Amino acid sequence: MKYVDEFRDYALAEPLLKELRRSVTTSFRVMEVCGTHTMSIFRSGLRTLLPEGVELISGPGCPVCVTSASHIDAILAIAERTNVRIALFGDLFRVPGSSGLSLANASSQGTKVDIVYSPMDSLELARNYPEDMVVFLGVGFETTTPGIAATIMAAKNSNVDNFSVFSTHKTMPPPLLALLDDPELQIDGLLCPGHVSSIIGAGAYQPLVDRYGLACVVGGFEPADILQALILLARQVGRGEAKVENAYTRAVRWEENSRAQQMVHNIFEPADMEWRGLGMIPQSGLAIREEYGHFDAEKRLNIKLTPAEEPKGCRCGEILKGKELPSQCPLFGKRCTPGNPIGPCMVSSEGTCAAFYKYDQ
């Protein structure tokens, strides 16, 4: 695939690895914000090739993982209602709620749950099942939201009445600001997510540089992209610099994608949001605007969030804050495996526990 395969080529990666070795003049610790980076680093074997002195820790950028236990419980509760049909992207299907049961369990008991590949597919479901209220589970960051905003707009324009979205959408960089205020988190730089940055622009990380003096580099997701970003991070740290650099120029500009952001802004407004592990973060989520309240599942179905316990023993919260590794969780690889996940970090295809289990055992 053009713009992808060539960035996976070992012939390109090898000189970049050499350059990274040359560029590391002082040890540094980097948080890869996004779960897609985490998975790519493991899958490509980069983790085992990195020079001494480079430490990578995972951050809060896996959208399924950071969906709070109370949101999962609320989703399970609405799925039980008659005349409700849940539509979702696949990863959330197997995330257990506080009872230990998931939508996969509910589905096996006859609850109506459909995995879709695009939010527009859920609109089609609404047309096909007019007796049901189709609730699309809106989980994701800025990369996901424009498509969901477009779907709500399409529902309104085509007068689809039995369609709504349960918005748990989250935004960057508020969780990073919340994390970096914690003095226990000792990091020298951030590997910033390429796909989110293609919407919010690389300039969105400038406040992190200004406030925390942190090196920030936007990186793509192929091995050569990640190595290029790490080289820039190593150079910044080595020189004692802190700035935003963009190592993913084929997809990301300094400015935001104003068209996508406008689409989102038309439908959603900033709202406080609860994150797994991080708690409530002011203005870190997106709620559906009053004008589109007819498509807001929270309003249509009167969904109330209630406090929910994390699965007993699960360390997802600490892992998402970059404070622990999956291997420090006593359940890892024992009671918690991809076949029997206890927490979302073992379920999601972007989850840190899933990555460690698959590639680091």
Ligand code: SF4
């Ligand atoms: S291994 Fe399982 S129980 Fe432990 S932190 Fe990861 S998801 Fe949670």
